[in-house]
Amino acid sequence: MIKNKFYLFALLFFSAQSIFGQATKADPIDIQGWFGANVEADLPQKWSFDFSYQTRLNNNLTKNNGSYYSFGTKKRLFKPLSLLGEYRLSKVLNGTYNRFTAGVDIDYNINKIKTDFRLLYQNQIQDFDDLRKENDDDHFLRARIRGRFPLVKNTSIVLSTEPIYKIASGITIDNYRHQVGLRYNFKNYLRAEVFYINRSDYAKKYRRQYHIFGTTITYSFKIKSK
Numbered sequence: 001m002i003k004n005k006f007y008l009f010a011l012l013f014f015s016a017q018s019i020f021g022q023a024t025k026a027d028p029i030d031i032q033g034w035f036g037a038n039v040e041a042d043l044p045q046k047w048s049f050d051f052s053y054q055t056r057l058n059n060n061l062t063k064n065n066g067s068y069y070s071f072g073t074k075k076r077l078f079k080p081l082s083l084l085g086e087y088r089l090s091k092v093l094n095g096t097y098n099r100f101t102a103g104v105d106i107d108y109n110i111n112k113i114k115t116d117f118r119l120l121y122q123n124q125i126q127d128f129d130d131l132r133k134e135n136d137d138d139h140f141l142r143a144r145i146r147g148r149f150p151l152v153k154n155t156s157i158v159l160s161t162e163p164i165y166k167i168a169s170g171i172t173i174d175n176y177r178h179q180v181g182l183r184y185n186f187k188n189y190l191r192a193e194v195f196y197i198n199r200s201d202y203a204k205k206y207r208r209q210y211h212i213f214g215t216t217i218t219y220s221f222k223i224k225s226k
Helices: 002-017
Strands: 029-043 047-056 064-078 081-092 095-111 112-130 136-152 155-167 171-187 189-199 208-222
Touching: 136 171
Parallel strands: 029 208
Antiparallel strands: 029 047, 047 064, 064 081, 081 095, 095 112, 112 136, 136 155, 155 171, 171 189, 189 208
8 A cells, every 4th residue: 555655646747747848947847767677695704795787768768878787795893883985987979988986885774674874975976978078086974874664564665865066176065865765575585675765966156856767676695704
């Protein structure tokens, strides 16, 4: 019942927003779709590794923007603190992006509610296909707070908010990401999530607004020490 209501909300929301075009100064609202798959490995000595692939549709779900490949690692120092690192390669319409991320994650439980706080430094290098353009080298600071609340058996709701700041002659807001999703565990090693992101983007001189609907399937496994 809960999942059916969520799907209905997504359908109605999309219908209401379908009159908007792609995000431009004259029409700054766009609907996008993010669809991905993850593989997570729990390793000995409190290490973990993950690989993810994602494809994105923009311009009201009419144009494929490209593919995103991410490789990440995590090291638990002590509960609740972990160190994070990630590299992401993006092959998209505007060129090729190389993104390097490092930071910390603090997780804790409040009764049955699982929460975490993630603080990241991010370096992003854009290699334009046009040889006349110089590469962009941007730096960001990201701070995400997330909570996962159990609903019924094998199903939980995930809420998060994340401001992203650009570091360039000071620190200014680049965009906000507010996310709500439903997660369903098929097995201990397999889960799926359906989500919506409300993203306000301030990277331009005008504010763009993105409504993002997506799905992610995650397969996880554990490697035991010998």
